[in-house]
Amino acid sequence: MTRSADIDVLVIGGGNAALCAALTAREAGATVMLLEAAPRAWRGGNSMHVRNLRCMHDTPQDVLVESYPEEEYWRDLEKVTAGKTDERLARLVVRHSARCRPWMIRHGVHFQPPLSGALHVARTNAFFMGGGKALVNAYYRSAAALGVEVRYETPVDRLDLDGERFVAAVTASGERIAAKTCVLACGGFESNLEWQREAWGTNERGEWPAENFLIRGTRFNRGTLLRFMMTAGADTIGDPTQAHCVAIDARAPLYDGGICTRIDCVSLGVVVDRDARRFYDEGEDFWPKRYAIWGRLVAQRPGQIAWSIIDRKAIGRFMPPVFEGTRADTIAGLAHAIGLDEATFCETIATYNAACRPGTFDHTRLDDCRTDGLAPPKTHWALPIDTPPFVAYPLRPGITFTYLGLKTDATAAVRFGGRESGNLFVAGEMMAGNVLGQGYTAGVGMSIGTAFGRFAGASAARAVGRSNPAFEEEMALVCAF
Template structure:
């Protein structure tokens, strides 16, 4: 019998598998995707949000615990478990030596990402390189990996894991880590969660999925509905970004994100603005825009900029629609020209331009306009003009399994002794809503390591340990 069964193939699953193996446990990892598509959404990531009290190699200045916590508190609106959140924050300050030990390399922030040069450590080669490094290390350590191996149900007796069923095969293990992602790729579940709006639309029908097609939420549904595991989170809350409407249905990744929102205005299909584009720095607020667009007619928006914005944001994979005048741009985007011009003229006339500086919360704001634009408000008046059609792009969902600082799955508020959860399947404990760049990888890394350590202890009949993993512990048997 295997000691630790890990279900999932992304960052959290790999961290769990590596930790369990380092602790001396035999480990089998089941990844539902084919080898070429392994890694889930982690393959599309590029950085990790890290607490640090002083400059550290690729991280500049300092990003102390309290600032990290306040950033998280702001974007979640208080919908977070402070104890678990602070545990993730503290774990983010110590995990990088362990990551390097397993082949992950870091690089300084690139042009276009300087807003997060102080807060986030970037992976050299991005998330795909990180995933590949972890798989190489896992295989070298003797972790068994099976691809195209979806698990559809578990045997659980009195809250204790017994076995998993994978394509008709029963797989027993002494303990198990669930790290199989959310349900963002399950269109029917998204439709169920979002329902029908007052315009008779089914918003979820127009959602694009930024990441993997393999996160169907099968095990999550099974745990909630069949086994009554304690749940956390709202099924409509997700890491949801405004992305190019021309993006593919799955796996568009970062390159389809539209990052010029804060440099211009966003209008809906009625050619009207609907939110403050300059509310806060883009890395803190970019993940609200998918949900905002999802609430608009046809789940569509349009990001409008002029030539002054060019070179100030990460260019997307598709070029914007270009025009030499604003009426021409409206026509090319299929928007009502008269309404569009009223919206743009009202905005331009309300701009009170101060000292524009996109690296700070500057004093360029609108006056007497609703909704206001509170920073970086400059008239859109310099040809050529550009427009990008937007759709909601779902990265991962927040509905998940409730846990504690041992990463144990809970049943009726009683923790399981040998079933643990990590990554997107429990991220809602920390992320009730909202997002800030890199925190998903922080959660997956912290809880993946905790779950893997405690699964190895459970396989030996020992009780789970509370709290974050320290690097000196993780290298004990490496």
């Protein structure tokens, strides 16, 4: 069956980037249909679980203190990605983040000051009132009011292409939906565990690391259209093993555990692996700039398991996860409780404690509490673990989204052999690898999705002769180099 309505812009996906594309295209006067693979109750993709948006700002704003200028934002991105980023596209994201909040507010998104436990990002990140679910619901309400047609439980298996041009989408049920242009914003392949297993392969111990991965977000991001586009010859970017990969509670569900399963006390204590040994600097940098490397670190350890160890001094200094930690009154007792070799664990903690040097502890800055002569070191916030109760949280790799995606530019156009498609565009996780070659810093995924969702929606509308002068003027300022 073929549907051949007068659809100017077909948006495939149902999360933040897809909604930003649909709203922007509709504001320009285009007719828009959005296809969401999930049922209505599970709509929104990974955006359901987000909390905030990283924002450039030169002066204090309503929920943002001090300033966070373009160069600092760029340096933060350059640092966490180790230079694996397209600077031009990254700066577009940064600049757009300074201008997007009024537009978001017009579409029903509300912001709030950060809650206790997240105050150290009050300068860089604007938090959503009600979290990601409230943001997604606001956008869907706005889309309905503007006349965007939304269809749920409509996964797309493939596209009909004429060379580099989009013709129609073919759903899993066989329905063919034609449109003048299309925006792909249907996520990465994080919930496709078979693809994860293929990408990661085996390690030197003969293990399949991906078999122990947990998926923090939606089960519907299986990468079906990403795989199709790769087979169709679209230009790609990124490493299939690179991802927003967080150390989360090992007791979390396989899918949709979300933010509440993240373990945020890593920088306040030490982390040991199955052999009861430390393996990385827990105090390397502020937690929002380093939390997304810890899933990958744990993925590389034996059995893809580790434990975050703290004592009484850390309690109350971090956002507690949904599951309580294992407690004991002695280090030896804690080793026994979590099944680690007692002698090795006690030695690891004793060696760490002896290496801690006195300083002025302050978790809101890069303080002078460090270790001396310890490998790996703990660079900041190094306090002895010597005050009971002692607490352990089990860690597994939690995959949020993958970085393998489609190569694009400021137009958000899909490319084939370097040639831009005139009517096929990409946004969100499907192109995030252009900005994130590796690493992560809190809130930047929403910055990318919001920026390129709007870029893609505007480009799609422009391709059918529609435009929004106000947004075009805004884009001219964002793109001015």
